[in-house]
Amino acid sequence: MSIENGDAVSAQTETEPTESKRTGEALLTVEGLTKHFPIRKGLLQRQVGAVQAVDGLNFDVQKGETLSLVGESGCGKTTTGRLLTRLLEPTAGKIVFDGKDISHLSVGKMRPLRRDIQMIFQDPYSSLNPRHTVGTIVGAPFKLQNVKTEHGTKRAVQDLLALVGLSPEHYNRYPHEFSGGQRQRIGIARTLALRPKLIVADEPVSALDVSIQAQVVNLLEDLQNEFDLTYVMIAHDLSVVRHVSDRVAVMYLGKIMEIADRTALYERPMHPYTVALLSAVPIPDTSRRGNRERIRLQGDVPSPVNPPSGCRFRTRCWKAQEICKVEEPPLAELAPGHRAACHFPENTDKLTIDPTGAAHS
Amino acid sequence: MSEFSEDSLDGGAVIRPEPSKNPDAFLQVRGLRVHFPTDDGVVKSVDDLSFSVARGKTLGIVGESGSGKSVTSLSVMGLHKAGTAKITGEILLDGQNLVGMDAEKVRALRGKRMAMIFQDPLSAMHPFYTVGNQIIEAYRVHNKVTKAVARKHAIDMLDKVGIPNPKGRVDDYPHQFSGGMRQRAMIAMALSCDPELLIADEPTTALDVTVQAQILDLIRDLQQEFNSAVIIITHDLGVVAELADDIMVMYAGRAVEYSTAEDIFNSPQHPYTWGLLGSMPRLDRDRTERLLPIPGTPPSLINVPDGCPFNPRCAYANLNGDLSMTVRPEFRDIGGDHHIACHLSAEDRVRIWDTEIRPKL
Ligand SMILES: Nc1ncnc2c1ncn2[C@@H]1O[C@H](COP(=O)(O)OP(=O)(O)OP(=O)(O)O)[C@@H](O)[C@H]1O
Ligand SMILES: Nc1ncnc2c1ncn2[C@@H]1O[C@H](COP(=O)(O)OP(=O)(O)O)[C@@H](O)[C@H]1O
Ligand code: SF4
Ligand code: SF4
Ligand SMILES: [Mg+2]
Ligand SMILES: [Mg+2]
Numbered sequence: 001m002s003i004e005n006g007d008a009v010s011a012q013t014e015t016e017p018t019e020s021k022r023t024g025e026a027l028l029t030v031e032g033l034t035k036h037f038p039i040r041k042g043l044l045q046r047q048v049g050a051v052q053a054v055d056g057l058n059f060d061v062q063k064g065e066t067l068s069l070v071g072e073s074g075c076g077k078t079t080t081g082r083l084l085t086r087l088l089e090p091t092a093g094k095i096v097f098d099g100k101d102i103s104h105l106s107v108g109k110m111r112p113l114r115r116d117i118q119m120i121f122q123d124p125y126s127s128l129n130p131r132h133t134v135g136t137i138v139g140a141p142f143k144l145q146n147v148k149t150e151h152g153t154k155r156a157v158q159d160l161l162a163l164v165g166l167s168p169e170h171y172n173r174y175p176h177e178f179s180g181g182q183r184q185r186i187g188i189a190r191t192l193a194l195r196p197k198l199i200v201a202d203e204p205v206s207a208l209d210v211s212i213q214a215q216v217v218n219l220l221e222d223l224q225n226e227f228d229l230t231y232v233m234i235a236h237d238l239s240v241v242r243h244v245s246d247r248v249a250v251m252y253l254g255k256i257m258e259i260a261d262r263t264a265l266y267e268r269p270m271h272p273y274t275v276a277l278l279s280a281v282p283i284p285d286t287s288r289r290g291n292r293e294r295i296r297l298q299g300d301v302p303s304p305v306n307p308p309s310g311c312r313f314r315t316r317c318w319k320a321q322e323i324c325k326v327e328e329p330p331l332a333e334l335a336p337g338h339r340a341a342c343h344f345p346e347n348t349d350k351l352t353i354d355p356t357g358a359a360h361s
Numbered sequence: 362m363s364e365f366s367e368d369s370l371d372g373g374a375v376i377r378p379e380p381s382k383n384p385d386a387f388l389q390v391r392g393l394r395v396h397f398p399t400d401d402g403v404v405k406s407v408d409d410l411s412f413s414v415a416r417g418k419t420l421g422i423v424g425e426s427g428s429g430k431s432v433t434s435l436s437v438m439g440l441h442k443a444g445t446a447k448i449t450g451e452i453l454l455d456g457q458n459l460v461g462m463d464a465e466k467v468r469a470l471r472g473k474r475m476a477m478i479f480q481d482p483l484s485a486m487h488p489f490y491t492v493g494n495q496i497i498e499a500y501r502v503h504n505k506v507t508k509a510v511a512r513k514h515a516i517d518m519l520d521k522v523g524i525p526n527p528k529g530r531v532d533d534y535p536h537q538f539s540g541g542m543r544q545r546a547m548i549a550m551a552l553s554c555d556p557e558l559l560i561a562d563e564p565t566t567a568l569d570v571t572v573q574a575q576i577l578d579l580i581r582d583l584q585q586e587f588n589s590a591v592i593i594i595t596h597d598l599g600v601v602a603e604l605a606d607d608i609m610v611m612y613a614g615r616a617v618e619y620s621t622a623e624d625i626f627n628s629p630q631h632p633y634t635w636g637l638l639g640s641m642p643r644l645d646r647d648r649t650e651r652l653l654p655i656p657g658t659p660p661s662l663i664n665v666p667d668g669c670p671f672n673p674r675c676a677y678a679n680l681n682g683d684l685s686m687t688v689r690p691e692f693r694d695i696g697g698d699h700h701i702a703c704h705l706s707a708e709d710r711v712r713i714w715d716t717e718i719r720p721k722l
Contacts, residue, residue, distance in 0.1 A: 072569040210596060210598075211636055211637065214639070217642075218652055218654060236569065238644060239599075239641070240642055242644060242648060243648060282574075283603075283645045284602040284626060286602050286626050300542065
């Protein structure tokens with residue numbers, strides 16, 4: 001199958017290379033990252049199973065780039081984000097940030113690193129304390145970290161508010177007085193207070209209307225350029241993801257199915273799941289109606305308590321064969337910087353590496 | 362016509378042209394106003410709205426949250442809580458005016474003559490009754506059949522909407538279904554009596570793209586089978602492009618643009634529609650460097666700005682002296698049944714679209 005069938009992507013090649021932000025210097029490296037939530041039952045709370053929310057992730061994020069995690073609801077994106085920021089303790093695997101292994105640091109040892117790693121939360125309505133003023137909320141990181149600023153905290157907070165497009169007069173107001181987009185700006189101002197190196201943003205624009213979503217996307221871009229920020233973005237809107245990312249990792253049932261540069265992933269998706277996701281995106285073009293060939297996935301995502309054997313995607317994959325049931329395909333590099341976990345990848349005619357050799361090696 | 366027409370902000374014209382050449386359309390809404398008196402003032406959720414939908418046709422209603430889409434659909438369905446909403450104007454269902462009609466009579470029309478799919482399936486399904494029983498009850502209200510026949514019909518409907526093993530799942534409770542399955546079950550319920558008018562209010566907003574694609578296929582297929590009139594409400598321009606024959610764009614409780622889907626995407630004429638298109642990243646085009654957001658936020662519906670409600674956010678508000686700030690633009694036909702509410706001259710619109718907007722999309 002060729003990309004024309006996947007169809008959700010423009011056939012033209014982009015001129016600027018998306019690799020440009022790859023500095024070669026990893027800020028974050030993740031190896032075998034795993035989180036299983038135990039399921040307990042009965043009086044004795046005996047463990048009867050586990051939700052395999054995240055199961056053996058490997059990737060790195062380079063300084064100054066944006067890596068996005070995409071996938072259907074429940075595939076483990078938020079859990080991954082919470083592991084990276086160490087709001088959750090990993091069950092197994094390793095997280096190295098700026099050369100330092102932070103996988104199992106205690107709360108106390110993590111505290112100084114909280115300056116460098118920040119998280120923006122999905123829901124701008126529940127992530128701000130309604131009883132605190134904007135000034136208190138945005139100024140909290142200074143207080144928590146005991147940071148003295150040159151002209152005092154108030155001035156620093158007002159500078160931050162201006163930076164994210166709010167007015168310094170908003171200092172004494174409460175969150176309920178703001179719209180969703182403005183609340184997300186307050187949240188962003190708070191994460192920027194201590195000039196972090198890495199920001200993990202969990203669906204930062206999903207709850208916002210399209211016109212406001214575009215405002216916040218542009219703001220995040222400007223801030224990245226100004227402060228040389230590194231982003232891990234969690235999102236499910238594939239159009240937004242293409243706009244904001246340098247690289248994209250596609251997750252399914254706790255595993256990475258495919259990871260590649262933005263252009264490669266959208267123009268030459270190799271994993272059948274990625275192809276299916278892209279072909280499902282509705283396109284705002286009436287002339288394409290009816291003549292898009294699509295792949296319709298049947299059924300729902302299986303439970304992460306009992307994921308399918310072999311390839312986790314096989315119960316919904318139209319290409320599945322016997323081998324997919326018995327042998328888990330490795331996340332293999334099928335083209336430079338382009339990895340996919342599939343026994344029968346798509347778009348391999350455009351490859352320089354022999355996929356059959358690579359996928360089964 | 363309405364007790365509110367005196368204090369409305371328009372230029373005086375009360376009877377507006379109805380944006381459809383088809384006077385026999387199955388649903389005709391004329392001069393609809395829905396106002397909620399509250400402690401803070403009157404919320405003008407819908408303020409003079411007219412549209413129509415013929416059998417076999419699909420109307421897409423697009424707008425940001427709070428623009429009055431749900432209030433409109435609940436008015437048609439007669440589902441506003443008694444006494445809360447002041448509804449004036451006309452809602453003609455096959456010639457019968459529903460405004461002011463006895464609640465019992467409207468109830469009798471629901472199910473068979475008109476049905477609705479809600480954004481949140483849990484709100485439409487009763488948690489204590491099995492999915493099957495809810496479909497059976499809905500079916501038997503309008504069809505004098507035995508329970509056994511109705512049960513067979515329920516299983517057929519579940520099968521039609523793609524519930525795997527419908528015989529086994531018909532006796533499940535809603536909470537035993539996944540989100541996507543619940544949405545499909547609710548659609549099965551809404552379609553069980555082959556409604557002549559189907560209103561789908563953000564039927565896929567909470568769903569993953571893969572499930573969304575399944576649901577949109579379903580609505581399309583069932584419409585073809587029953588030749589129903591369909592209204593699909595969404596904030597996703599991609600979704601309407603897939604389904605709608607005509608599109609109405611709403612802003613602050615009013616229609617600002619109304620035309621065929623082709624016109625809305627290929628030659629939109631209203632600055633707000635331009636703003637929506639510029640805000641949205643598109644997978645079917647080359648990636649743009651920057652999104653073009655609409656500045657500011659939607660107005661409060663208690664204090665709608667004088668003149669054109671979009672004027673505080675519109676880049677072209679000053680092209681006609683102070684007209685945009687003082688006079689409410691009339692919703693008028695600019696040719697070919699394409700309606701807009703904007704003071705811009707035809708020359709200005711063509712020039713701005715050709716030179717400023719289209720090249721950047
Ligand atoms: N504290 C917990 N205990 C048990 N299971 C959990 C817990 N947190 C998450 N899970 C499960 O882990 C899986 C992954 O959840 P996660 O929130 O990471 O998904 P997600 O990809 O962020 O989904 P969404 O797109 O809906 O936000 C799901 O099956 C979820 O139900
Ligand atoms: N029962 C009510 N009382 C007062 N205001 C209401 C009520 N229901 C809706 N509104 C207001 O009407 C406006 C339009 O709401 P709605 O139709 O739900 O918007 P949407 O376009 O997002 O569906 C909003 O400002 C909303 O707050
Ligand atoms: S390994 Fe098999 S089941 Fe899995 S995605 Fe590839 S073809 Fe499909
Ligand atoms: S009437 Fe004026 S303010 Fe309103 S959309 Fe047209 S140009 Fe903009
Ligand atoms: Mg999540
Ligand atoms: Mg709504």
